[in-house]
Amino acid sequence: MGRSPATRRKRDAAAPRERVLASALRLFTRHGYFNTSVHDIARHAGVSIGSIYHHFQDKEDIAHALYADLLARMVGRIEQIRAVHTTARDRCRTLMVQLFRITEEQPEAMEFMLYAKHREFLPSATPVCSSKPFAMMREMVREGMERGEIRSMDPMIASTCLFGGAMRLITARLDGVLREPLPAQLEAVWECSWRAVAV
Amino acid sequence: MGRSPATRRKRDAAAPRERVLASALRLFTRHGYFNTSVHDIARHAGVSIGSIYHHFQDKEDIAHALYADLLARMVGRIEQIRAVHTTARDRCRTLMVQLFRITEEQPEAMEFMLYAKHREFLPSATPVCSSKPFAMMREMVREGMERGEIRSMDPMIASTCLFGGAMRLITARLDGVLREPLPAQLEAVWECSWRAVAV
DNA sequence: GTCTATATCATGATAGAC
């Protein structure tokens, strides 16, 4: 019986595809997409150029797969939050908590999702702001208006104002401008954010 | 008597240096820094490669000069606002008005200043968030706290929350996600933003 | 499926005439 992917993963730490994506995430965020060559990725991942081009169509395809993976994981998290919490306040606050935590624990993932100029190297990609996670955030806010928790206004404006402060703080943290970890700032930020849109 | 720069500017529309910077701004924001070659800039500006390398040290130097010019112009605007208005509320509101207007009238300038990943091609550049304009915004907010207009908290948090919504909306507009011009949204955004931090 | 070796091409930057 041949080695299944699962068996292989146990032996070699990870399948080539995953190793490549992990290396790409690190190198793209550290040095930028255009400052990272496919050779760099191959070396860092410990695989050959040939293997990379067997698993991926081209360099752009690596970035695309990475982006899709990260967004899908984010969508899963938001669905989870929707399932557990019922009020818009609880949902949005929990999301902010998680965004802050992810920024601390997986800054590279956050940076690539949020802060990369995808249009420069992913012509096909939708801008982040109109991606699914952001659409789900807007939907949460819209429901909050129907429930009477949030003032009535354009949901786009409301969700931007509700999460804008947190988002800018996340980019500041990723830029190294903020020294303290984000979770320590949560109460202050949430207080401001909720005041902005609450009835 | 030889042609002075001023005379020349009148004849040829603009000096080579300015033509290059204008072309670079357009091409960098349209296609990205790394998707724009020096040849592209030369062609677009109607000057030769040799001329570009006479006026600028290298490609990075073009981006650097552009960035410095735009930031300096922005600093001038903020100083002007500080001179004309006295309360934090008036100052911040006027700044938001201007940010929205600049986004509509000079979207490329706004995009390059705010939304470009400068660290990818300007290793020496400070992150935008810690650049002078942002520092001046924080200072405005801090003074607002002393005057009792703004709740007492970390000025970094306050200014991020106050301008975060507007900033995110600007990036959404630059991404083409927002169809309506920003000034039409001003009242709604300002209402949210000021509530976030006001006493 | 993985590897090495290589083809092809575009780019940043320079040389040197005018």
Added chain:
DNA sequence: GTCTATCATGATATAGAC
């Protein structure tokens, strides 16, 4: 100061053995 012509480098992507 401006130009044309050219160099040198390093990138993406492919070919083909194993």
